Amino acid sequence: MSAGADDRIFMDSNRIHFDVPVDPRARQWWRDRFLTQFGLTPEDVGDALSQSWPDEKRMTVTQFDGEAERFFIRVEGSFGDGDFWFHARTLDLSGPAINADRMFISEARRSQGHGRRFMGDLVRLARLLGIATLRLDSEHIGRYAWLRVGFVPDRGSWTRLKVELIHRLAMALPDLGEQRYLEILRMIQSPSPESARGLASLTDAVGSAELFGPDGKPERVPLGRALFLEIGSNWSGELDLSDTTAQSVMDHYIDQDKA
Amino acid sequence: MSDKPESSLARLHPGHHWGPFFNDPWSPALDPVVGEVWDRAVRTGQANAKGASPHEDARRDMRPRNPASVASSD
Numbered sequence: 001m002s003a004g005a006d007d008r009i010f011m012d013s014n015r016i017h018f019d020v021p022v023d024p025r026a027r028q029w030w031r032d033r034f035l036t037q038f039g040l041t042p043e044d045v046g047d048a049l050s051q052s053w054p055d056e057k058r059m060t061v062t063q064f065d066g067e068a069e070r071f072f073i074r075v076e077g078s079f080g081d082g083d084f085w086f087h088a089r090t091l092d093l094s095g096p097a098i099n100a101d102r103m104f105i106s107e108a109r110r111s112q113g114h115g116r117r118f119m120g121d122l123v124r125l126a127r128l129l130g131i132a133t134l135r136l137d138s139e140h141i142g143r144y145a146w147l148r149v150g151f152v153p154d155r156g157s158w159t160r161l162k163v164e165l166i167h168r169l170a171m172a173l174p175d176l177g178e179q180r181y182l183e184i185l186r187m188i189q190s191p192s193p194e195s196a197r198g199l200a201s202l203t204d205a206v207g208s209a210e211l212f213g214p215d216g217k218p219e220r221v222p223l224g225r226a227l228f229l230e231i232g233s234n235w236s237g238e239l240d241l242s243d244t245t246a247q248s249v250m251d252h253y254i255d256q257d258k259a
Numbered sequence: 260m261s262d263k264p265e266s267s268l269a270r271l272h273p274g275h276h277w278g279p280f281f282n283d284p285w286s287p288a289l290d291p292v293v294g295e296v297w298d299r300a301v302r303t304g305q306a307n308a309k310g311a312s313p314h315e316d317a318r319r320d321m322r323p324r325n326p327a328s329v330a331s332s333d
Contacts, residue, residue, distance in 0.1 A: 111288050145289045150300070187308070194304030201301050211285075221285060245303045252296045 006031070009041040016043045016059040029066030033093060038128065042073070048125045049089055050075045052117035069093035072101070083109050087118055097133035097238070098126050113257060119149070120254035123241065132242040138235050144228040147200045150239045150249035157235035158193035164231040165199065172206040172223060180204065184223070193237070200224040 010022040010030075022030075034040040040048070046059035055077060063072035069092065076086035083106035090099040100122060105114050126134060138146045153161055165188045173181050184202065187195050207218030209230045239246050292300075 111286075116291070141289065148290055148292060148297075150292075152304075187305075190308035192304070192308035195308045197304040198301045198308075201297070225285060225289075245300050248296055249292050249300045252292045256291065 006035075009035070009043070013043070015057070016046060016061065018042075018064065019060055019062045020064055022064050023066070026064045026066035029069060030064075030071075033069075034129075042071070045071070045091070045125070046073050046075045048128070049073070049087070049121050050077065050118065051121045051124070052114075053077050053085075063090070074102075079106065079109050082106075085109070085114060085118075089122060091129075091131075093131075095133060096129075096131045097135050098122060098129075098131055100134060100136040116254060116256065119250075123250060123254055126241060132240055134239045134241065136237065138237065140234075141229065143231075143234055144200060144225055146237070147196050147228065149253040150246040151237045152196055152239070152246075153193045153235040153237040155193060157233075157237060158196070161196070161231075161233055161235055162188055164233050165227050168209070168227050168231050169223075171209060172204075172226065175206040176204055176223075196228075199227055202227070 007027070010018065010027055012018055030042065034045070042061060042064075043059065046057070050057055057075055057077040059076075060074045061072065062074065063070055065071075071091040072088065073091075074086060074088040076084060078084045085105045086102070087100070087104070088102040090101055092099060100119070103115060103118060122134065126132070134151075136142075136146060136151060138151070152158075166185065169176075169181065169184055169188065176184070184199070184204075187199055202222065202224040204223040205220040206223045206226055208221040208226060209218070211219040211221065213219055239250060241247055241250070290297075
């Protein structure tokens with residue numbers, strides 16, 4: 001490919017927009033790390049990250065830094081009727097890691113497997129590129145849901161979370177009884193963030209701090225969800241695709257369409 | 260799963276409406292991985308937690324990450 005033709009992959013088209021200038025160093029970095037090794041253009045990466053979406057999509061690149069080895073791309077598409085989706089990913093080859101920065105799906109289109117398929121697209125790209133670490137910042141329902149697909153909080157988040165988890169657990173003491181309370185307290189006090197998986201799995205019925213029945217009494221909810229959804233803290237964490245346990249959980253999640 | 264109407268959940272969990280996930284925080288759809296795969300992940304996490312100490316964690320964090328060696332040790 002000639003230099004001129006090669007450079008066209010860094011120019012705006014009807015599908016991709018570069019919100020930042022792509023300097024010579026960034027171009028060389030891309031050629032070395034993506035084009036030569038994998039035959040991938042920036043647009044190809046956007047397509048790979050949304051491979052499960054066969055319809056039209058629009059991509060915007062907002063960071064393209066050859067020195068920091070970071071490439072941030074947002075991909076979006078429309079369901080029609082005003083419903084839409086987008087996700088934003090950062091390829092951080094200094095890590096190396098892929099950050100799943102954001103994902104949004106219009107409310108009416110959720111629970112139809114779109115988010116799961118987009119996560120599958122991300123995992124496949126990570127494996128193609130030989131990147132084992134996926135990172136994300138969890139928020140809202142994701143504080144529970146991302147745990148259940150294999151992500152675990154990083155150590156800083158875990159340290160912070162533990163304080164709030166202990167507080168929420170204490171609220172459940174009357175429902176749990178002292179012995180069970182102490183068992184779960186030991187799980188929270190673990191130095192290993194992987195304990196979060198066990199905590200999220202707890203099915204002890206406890207009074208919700210947020211959901212109340214018509215009689216004004218707290219609804220009974222599973223403790224695992226109460227612990228992560230009824231506290232204030234979001235968490236940052238990662239999934240290690242080289243870890244067989246995390247890998248099997250994630251594969252089970254993204255392969256559900258095949259089942 | 261709660262059988263409450265979604266409008267009630269929306270009022271009580273306003274922040275939960277942003278993102279990709281189904282809005283009902285108590286929906287079984289939020290447990291997409293269950294059964295043996297999940298149980299094994301929990302057991303592994305618990306085993307790792309029992310073996311971990313703050314000092315071991317610190318040492319582990321200082322070691323260079325080598326995905327290949329991690330995979331081969333499993």
